[in-house]
Amino acid sequence: STPLALISAETVRLYALSMFAQAAAGSPSPFRWAVVLAHAFFSISLQAQTSGAQDFLQTFNVSGFPQNVDLALHTSLRCGAEVSPSERADVLAALLPMWRSLPKNSRGRIQWRMVRYLAHRYFMGKSSLMIRGFEPARQLSSSSMGLPDILDNSVPAHLKALLSSRHAQTYGFELDDVADLVLVLEKLVFDSQSTLLTNIYRQQHVPQRSWVNRDALAALLEEYMVHWMMSGDARGIKVLTEQPKLRNATFPSWRQTVEFAKGQISAVSFARSRSRELLQPGRRAFRGQAFSFEDAHEVVGSITKSFASYWEPQCSSMKQVLFALDPHRTGRVPLASFYSAALESEWHFTESEAYLRELGALDETSEWYGSQVIVPNYIQAAPNCIITTGHYWICCQNECE
Numbered sequence: 001s002t003p004l005a006l007i008s009a010e011t012v013r014l015y016a017l018s019m020f021a022q023a024a025a026g027s028p029s030p031f032r033w034a035v036v037l038a039h040a041f042f043s044i045s046l047q048a049q050t051s052g053a054q055d056f057l058q059t060f061n062v063s064g065f066p067q068n069v070d071l072a073l074h075t076s077l078r079c080g081a082e083v084s085p086s087e088r089a090d091v092l093a094a095l096l097p098m099w100r101s102l103p104k105n106s107r108g109r110i111q112w113r114m115v116r117y118l119a120h121r122y123f124m125g126k127s128s129l130m131i132r133g134f135e136p137a138r139q140l141s142s143s144s145m146g147l148p149d150i151l152d153n154s155v156p157a158h159l160k161a162l163l164s165s166r167h168a169q170t171y172g173f174e175l176d177d178v179a180d181l182v183l184v185l186e187k188l189v190f191d192s193q194s195t196l197l198t199n200i201y202r203q204q205h206v207p208q209r210s211w212v213n214r215d216a217l218a219a220l221l222e223e224y225m226v227h228w229m230m231s232g233d234a235r236g237i238k239v240l241t242e243q244p245k246l247r248n249a250t251f252p253s254w255r256q257t258v259e260f261a262k263g264q265i266s267a268v269s270f271a272r273s274r275s276r277e278l279l280q281p282g283r284r285a286f287r288g289q290a291f292s293f294e295d296a297h298e299v300v301g302s303i304t305k306s307f308a309s310y311w312e313p314q315c316s317s318m319k320q321v322l323f324a325l326d327p328h329r330t331g332r333v334p335l336a337s338f339y340s341a342a343l344e345s346e347w348h349f350t351e352s353e354a355y356l357r358e359l360g361a362l363d364e365t366s367e368w369y370g371s372q373v374i375v376p377n378y379i380q381a382a383p384n385c386i387i388t389t390g391h392y393w394i395c396c397q398n399e400c401e
Contacts, residue, residue, distance in 0.1 A: 083183050091179045094122055099175050109172030118178050119185065123392075128308030130393040131185060135382065136360075192391050193300050200224045201293065203241075211290040214265060220296060221261045221303075229257075231389045252314055260310045264302045268295070308394050311386050315379070315396035318348055322375045332363055332372035351383060359383070376400075 095118055102114050110118075120134040200223050201208050212220070223241070229251065230237045240247050248254045291299075321341060325333040335353065342349040353371065356362040361378040364371050376399075378384065385393035 083187075088179060088183065091122070091182050092175065094126070095175060095178055095182070098122075099178070105172050107171055109174050110178075111172055115173050115178055115181065119182055122182055123185075124395070124398050127305045128395050128397045129189070129304070130382070130385065130395055131189075132391055132393070189304070189392060190297075190301050192389070193304065194297060196227055197224060197293070197297055197300055200227065208293045211292055212296075214289050214291070217265060217291045217296055217299070218258075218262050221265070221299065222258050224300060225257060225261055225303075228389070229387060231387070257310075260307075261299075261303060264299050264306070265291075268299050268302050272298075304394070307387065308397055311394075312397055314386075318384070318396075319375070319379060321348075322373075322378070326375065328369075331375045332369075333375060334369060335362075335371040335373060338373045348384065355383075 098118055098121060102110050104110055116134050119131065120136060123129040123131055198208060200220055204220060204223060206212065206220065226240050226247065227237055230240065240250060251257060322333055325337045325341060338349050351359070353362065356373060356378070359377065359381040361374050361381055362371055363374050366372065379396050380398060382393055385395040387394035
């Protein structure tokens with residue numbers, strides 16, 4: 001019954017491994033145990049960065065770890081409620097057509113490679129979101145299983161043990177396993193945005209437990225968008241924070257982007273007002289024109305899910321430039337033409353030949369035409385993704401999806 005805050009990370013990790021071993025021994029499909037435990041660990045790490053961390057840790061006891069998994073999930077999903085039957089049904093419905101087309105073993109299950117493929121297509125089709133670790137171009141091996149970074153960074157030993165276990169190799173994964181993985185990843189992506197939003201509240205000197213009006217929330221979201229779109233560029237963020245007038249020159253259609261964020265406030269507010277009777281305990285409807293941190297988090301989640309659709313005109317513009325450079329209408333652009341476009345102020349087309357090859361966007365099979373850039377592969381490559389975070393990219397929409 002020792003509080004988790006007083007126990008070393010190694011002790012907790014070993015306990016989780018023992019729990020996994022017990023689950024694996026008693027079930028032909030321990031995968032759900034793995035993702036739930038991973039979610040619990042990731043939730044703990046997130047809670048340590050928020051104002052409610054101490055309350056959470058004080059109530060989480062190692063001796064009752066299995067029973068407390070639900071507590072970890074409930075706390076981590078404080079802004080999104082636990083998965084409802086309708087949410088799960090929607091995910092299963094989206095996965096089922098792809099599942100039916102995949103090769104299966106004698107038990108009717110699929111290999112881990114196919115799990116990655118299904119999850120990748122689900123997120124790309126729904127939100128043009130590419131989970132780090134699920135990139136199609138990532139090479140897999142016995143030492144690199146292609147885990148999503150959002151899980152691998154939390155409990156790598158645990159999940160690697162799962163994927164290399166005899167159980168996984170023998171039984172494979174069923175449709176429900178894939179749905180569980182997708183649902184957990186959706187929640188973890190949503191949770192990961194809380195840290196940035198918390199930092200924005202702190203930087204703007206807004207108490208996290210306060211309620212703000214619509215204009216104040218819009219101002220907070222504008223700062224959030226700067227940090228989100230410039231993720232990883234601390235120097236650029238500092239400049240744009242200190243000199244807001246430079247934002248118009250830095251981002252194409254910046255004012256429209258801000259209006260898009262404001263529109264998501266209205267969209268989420270309307271959706272909440274239409275479903276108040278469905279609110280679960282612990283969830284609060286918008287209080288008139290006042291918005292809580294949880295409301296802001298809900299809006300941020302809506303922005304993540306819909307941003308690719310908003311940005312599609314910018315992607316279409318890049319596609320049109322490349323299509324105009326395709327003389328034979330084969331979906332390929334001569335490498336020389338590709339670099340010529342960069343000289344004509346097209347800032348996109350600056351990747352080196354070696355890097356294009358690494359991305360799988362370079363066709364070197366034609367002796368007649370020479371090296372050519374494969375248009376769809378280039379457009380979908382990570383460097384052209386709109387948003388880059390530590391856990392995912394948001395990319396141009398895949399027309400094949």
